Amino acid sequence: MSFYNEYLKVKDTDFSKFFEEITESDVLRTLNKERLDRYDFLTLLSPAAGGLLEDIAQKSHGITVQNFGKTIQLYTPMYLANHCVNKCAYCGFNVSNDIVRKSLTMDEIEEEAKAISLSGLRHILILTGESKKDSPVSYIVDSVKIIKKYFDSISIEIYPLTEDEYREVIAAGVDSLTIYQEVYSEEIYDKVHIAGPKKNYRFRLDAPERGCKAKMRSVNIGSLLGLDDWRKEAFFTGLHAEYLENKYSDVEISVSLPRIRPHAGSFSDVYLVDDKALVQIMMAFRLFIPRAGITISTREGKSLRNNLIPLGVTKMSAGVSTEVGGHSSQTKSDSQFEISDTRNVDEMKTMLLTKGYQPVLKDWMNIGI
Numbered sequence: 001m002s003f004y005n006e007y008l009k010v011k012d013t014d015f016s017k018f019f020e021e022i023t024e025s026d027v028l029r030t031l032n033k034e035r036l037d038r039y040d041f042l043t044l045l046s047p048a049a050g051g052l053l054e055d056i057a058q059k060s061h062g063i064t065v066q067n068f069g070k071t072i073q074l075y076t077p078m079y080l081a082n083h084c085v086n087k088c089a090y091c092g093f094n095v096s097n098d099i100v101r102k103s104l105t106m107d108e109i110e111e112e113a114k115a116i117s118l119s120g121l122r123h124i125l126i127l128t129g130e131s132k133k134d135s136p137v138s139y140i141v142d143s144v145k146i147i148k149k150y151f152d153s154i155s156i157e158i159y160p161l162t163e164d165e166y167r168e169v170i171a172a173g174v175d176s177l178t179i180y181q182e183v184y185s186e187e188i189y190d191k192v193h194i195a196g197p198k199k200n201y202r203f204r205l206d207a208p209e210r211g212c213k214a215k216m217r218s219v220n221i222g223s224l225l226g227l228d229d230w231r232k233e234a235f236f237t238g239l240h241a242e243y244l245e246n247k248y249s250d251v252e253i254s255v256s257l258p259r260i261r262p263h264a265g266s267f268s269d270v271y272l273v274d275d276k277a278l279v280q281i282m283m284a285f286r287l288f289i290p291r292a293g294i295t296i297s298t299r300e301g302k303s304l305r306n307n308l309i310p311l312g313v314t315k316m317s318a319g320v321s322t323e324v325g326g327h328s329s330q331t332k333s334d335s336q337f338e339i340s341d342t343r344n345v346d347e348m349k350t351m352l353l354t355k356g357y358q359p360v361l362k363d364w365m366n367i368g369i
Contacts, residue, residue, distance in 0.1 A: 006243055023048055026048065027043055027048050030043045036288050061310050069358070071359075072352055073360045075124060075317055076121055076320055077157070080135065081104065086195070086199075088193055089194060103324070106146060119345040119346075123151065126143065127158065130197070166213075178220040179207050181240070184228070218252040227260070254293030255294055257278060257285075275304055278300075295316070296316055302343065320342075
């Protein structure tokens with residue numbers, strides 16, 4: 001059994017018919033429930049719910065404070081390499097794109113880790129392009145052994161691994177996994193993943209569960225909003241998170257809401273996901289999976305990120321560069337995508353304190369490494 005079995009049960013849902021029958025009264029009844037089922041969740045994603053965002057916001061804020069307090073964990077990504085063997089229509093790292101490719105040496109990784117650690121951050125997300133040839137598991141393991149000297153929690157966002165490979169990187173010092181399905185529609189997934197190992201839908205879909213089985217402390221999932229209708233994608237992502245949370249109660253499950261940003265190459269087949277839609281998705285997640293973390297990255301602009309904080313966010317990136325060696329190297333690579341919020345860690349801390357929130361630079365230590 002895997003989430004794919006659950007996905008098959010709902011993939012042919014007549015979303016249009018469901019939404020046509022939902023009224024504002026249905027949404028208000030849903031808001032009065034203590035525990036939501038999947039159709040309550042879908043009700044919160046409906047057009048009717050879009051007219052009651054203020055009501056939903058009040059409940060979303062209350063649930064967030066109840067479960068997380070007024071705290072926001074800060075982290076930053078660290079790009080180790082951007083070599084990629086996949087041909088993904090929407091990504092700047094696409095193997096067909098003529099960009100500057102780079103992999104950090106172990107000395108450069110140490111220099112980058114030192115530079116980032118000076119900000120005070122103790123949670124790091126390390127990323128590579130999807131090339132097992134250029135960034136093999138052994139490279140990830142050796143990198144982590146260096147990085148763990150400077151950070152208390154290390155998350156990876158790389159190509160999907162086998163369960164044994166996840167155990168290998170955990171033994172080296174990794175405690176968290178981020179992996180996005182990109183798009184849950186199998187048809188669109190096949191269309192936008194033109195060539196390369198990433199074309200294997202099931203292997204990627206089951207990767208978060210393999211991470212859970214390998215005993216990751218935290219697993220973060222999401223879809224790249226804009227590749228399909230956002231209501232469908234949010235629904236499938238929420239069900240995936242609920243599935244993992246129910247099956248692996250010892251793992252902290254979280255979701256991210258990345259929207260497509262400009263990048264190298266050309267890809268215009270994008271579904272509109274405006275700011276209002278992003279707010280609705282985030283609050284629906286919070287009410288459906290109250291204990292799940294919610295991450296908003298620097299893909300979003302400064303003002304929007306500030307305003308989203310009271311509505312369900314628990315984790316935000318700061319001082320971000322999407323270039324390999326972007327924090328220390330003088331010979332940088334091309335970036336994966338353009339960021340919108342360029343504030344550094346101190347600026348983010350100041351903003352959070354001004355809003356009455358506590359910025360958390362360290363909230364967990366992997367004492368097993």
